[in-house]
Amino acid sequence: MKKLETRDDIELLVNKFYEKVQHDDTIGFFFNDVAKVDWSKHLPKMYSFWETILFGQMTYKGNPMAVHFPINEKIPMEKRHFEHWVKLWTATIEENFSGEMAETAIYKANNIANLMGFKMETATRLNKN
Template sequence: MKKLESREDIELLVNSFYDKVVKDETIGFFFNDIVNVDFKKHLPKMYSFWETILFGQMSYKGNPMAVHFPINRLEAMEKHHFEQWLKLWKQTIEEKFDGENADIAITKSENIAKLMAYKMEMDRKL
């Protein structure tokens, strides 16, 4: 197994993860149908997001929570969606990487999934 230690590793992780996401029956429709994500723009943002989270590079500029609220209003992003996102993320990490940064990526993703699920639920109650 490889250590997760560079931007190139993050690119491999993120690309492999989104290969799963777009085919996934539970969450793929958000990316393919609801938003119709332009992956040429989205993937570099995700590389920077995870590079910032894992390596403190501060290459990500944006507010991921704010980006999700309009999507949530079009189609409810519910707890089970975030659980599936997390399952695919963990699966991808475990297939490709091991070590401390891989563990950190899993822990951070668990926190992100919980927070996003909670915030989207609260947003729907407004």
């Protein structure tokens, strides 16, 4: 299996991941119906995000947490959604890549998803009070 080592690899990974996400019964609606994502803009952002996280190429400038709060206000993003996100991400990596960087991509996604899940849950709780 191929190592995860170039920007092209990241593009392939991200494309295949969001292909799954778009058609997914558990989290697809956040992208398709709640945020009505423009994929031609979202995908290049995600290439840069992962290139920055994994290869230290600082091509992504943004606040990944911030964009999720308005979505969470419309429909709460729950722990089970993040767990499912991570499941799809892990499956996409394991179907296409192996090696240390592939492992790192799984590990980092888990960390960010946990943190994001915690922040969304806290925001949902505060919004209710």
